[in-house]
Amino acid sequence: MVDADQTFVIVGGGLAGAKAAETLRSEGFTGRVILIGDERDHPYERPPLSKGYLLGKEDRDSVFVHEPAWYAQADVELHLGQTVVAIDRAAHTVRLGDGTVIRYDKLLLATGAEPRRLDVPGTGLAGVHHLRRLAHADRLRHVLAALGRDNGHLVIAGAGWIGLEVAAAAREYGAEVTVVEPEPTPLHSVLGPEIGQMFTDLHAEHGVRFHFGARLTEIAGQDGMVLAARTDDGEEHPAHDVLAAIGAAPRTALAEAAGLALVDRADGGGIAVDASLRTSDPDIHAAGDVAAVDHGLFATRLRVEHWANALNGGPAAARAMLGKEVTYDRVPYFFSDQYDLGMEYSGWAPPGTYDQVVVRGDAGKREFIAFWLREGQVLAGMNVNVWDVTETIQQLIRTGAHPDPEALSDPTRPLASLLD
Template sequence: MVDGHQTFVIVGGGLAGAKAAETLRQEGFTGRVILVGDERDHPYERPPLSKGYLLGKDERDSVFVHEPSWYAQADVELHLGQSVVAVDRAARTVRLSDGTVLGYDKLLLATGAEPRRLDIPGTSLAGVHHLRRLAHAERLRQVLASLGRDNGQLVIAGAGWIGLEVAAAARSYGAEVTVIEPEPTPLHQAIGPELGQFFADLHTEHGVRFHFGARLTEITGQDGMVLGVRTDDGDEHPAHDVLAAIGAAPRTALAEAAGLTLADRAHGGGIAVDASLRTSDPDIYAAGDVAAAEHPGIGARLRVEHWANALNGGPAAARAMLGQEVAYDRVPYFFSDQYDLGMEYSGWAPAGSYDQVVVRGDAGKREFIAFWLKEGRVLAGMNVNVWDVTAPIQQLIRSGGAVDADALADPSVPLDSLSGQG
């Protein structure tokens, strides 16, 4: 039973936490809502940090989830620039970095993820960057503009989504870009080699140089500044700046110290939650990048580091905290913009999970939909410069039935006519 005397504490000042607070008020919760964020900025969305804001197309204010005045209007108490350093589950309290102790009836952990660090010599040099926070994007935007003016060299470690989006942004400024990636194609683990090669070709046409099958072993410098990088196959590349884009790790230290169950690190780690986003403690929930949830539709535990998961997971956790029946079963979704290419990806088909890739449309013209299949069932779909097809793609995934690959590849066959075939 939820009443107006209860206090709900949200740890994490990102999209998931902000949308959870909004949902609590929308659902009529009249108790205290306290949001704790370790950045001084109000909660903001992260996709613009590697897209519109980094490119200089979007203003800084456009990234925020709500207007700053919204929090007072919604009676959401903010503790910005503060981190939660301890959770006392027995006392149902959290302790902040300034010593403040807050009691809670329900607690939501939306602590997100943090960039993985390069464990090599030279990472303390000026000119080594990560991209996760608004301050990172502000700095990197200035760096890319400067590199563009001076024909400077940017080396990116990692050809994942962040690495590729920054590569596209850097080229738009005129910077020279080299991407170092240990796998044989970009996005190799995320979407497999077939479509990974498509993205390699896209970036190569725009002047990006790739060095596949290699890892950085050292960042070299002089007088505290970056001069270049070395790789494990003996190559050297000049560099004025280096971006580490080798993935993100869920911020689970707080949950681990509190004794909450964590997911297997081999499967992405994170805080283990059920389909209602409840942790091993019935009064504590987790959402967003840090949550590894049992997905009813996919039948596996997933930790998804994408915008839509934070957008939808925060509200789902809020409703569960209010005692509503929740089964968080949304099809994973994300999007990316690179040069004149826009894409949306729905589903879950990491390398090794599928046995066929079907393409509908013209990949040469970069207007197509790719489908990843397993025994005829659609696991995932990615539409590239083709729009308003997310709903039928997700329905194909949800249906779980086998589809005819030839019909799937035929643009004259409506996608919604294929859904649910046995």
């Protein structure tokens, strides 16, 4: 039986929002739970969109967080295909695009992120794509299959995780692939040049062509169709389709209009939240891609755009909304699968924050663990085709361990023995 005296509203129909709703019920909340999503699909997980589902190896139904019937069974009121256009903090209400006004006692913003758009001529052509939503993946599956069948060319702008995973999928379909990237290596802003080169070699072995140190300046076409992609150094690449994979921007417009504190884009952007995922308004929390968390472990504000953050952040915000003591300081984690390479990354060590990279194992065979250190302290670790080590890597990070670099690089030494 739902107690209508309290109403918790969740804006955002992704993984963070769905897991928050689930947690409210599992923690015993008996008030109304209203989940509002601007997509017509039920909440789903995004990793399969560039991995198994894109490759045709997973069914469409496998991406959903819950079975559709779960929401009614759990007394979660769904408003799908609806956009929240305004928050009235004084009145504790949200207004939907159709004019509906809903009162809340607590509000969770899990509005996620949206793909950054290419600001060049030709982006309106039919063959220009993004990959963020299930509908995008539905379309891109057909595109990659057609490119593979017809020996077509895909140009990808951006060598980040999405760009590389789609490149791998496209090659598996048989398409020709060129990746245009302004940095000198893939994943440069995450892994730095030391490990980024490995991904260059991996994809080159599978026939992907890279054009580093360049940006797209124009997508040329005729009769609405893509013909080529041009770069700022005068190169022209044949293309039948183009994927923009140049990152994502947190969807903060709703929070900004409501006067909530935000983080500058130069510092990662997002809605500023404390360690309990509370915004500058005590009755509004934020979680997932949009939340920039005051992270105690790294002593900085972090906004993490990965599956594990949505999976864990949504429940943490739900518990905080219920008045429970919450400190959200999980070690950031993400994973990727490309061809026969599987990897997991834990921690936070962008270029400029570390002074040493230690490799444990055989990098040539792509079976190793890389560690990023600053003054001997482990900041991050990435295991490549080495499994069941994530928990220990995260312990090394969380405890501020300073292992001897020689011991850290020695695969004969048990990793757990290096914990301080």
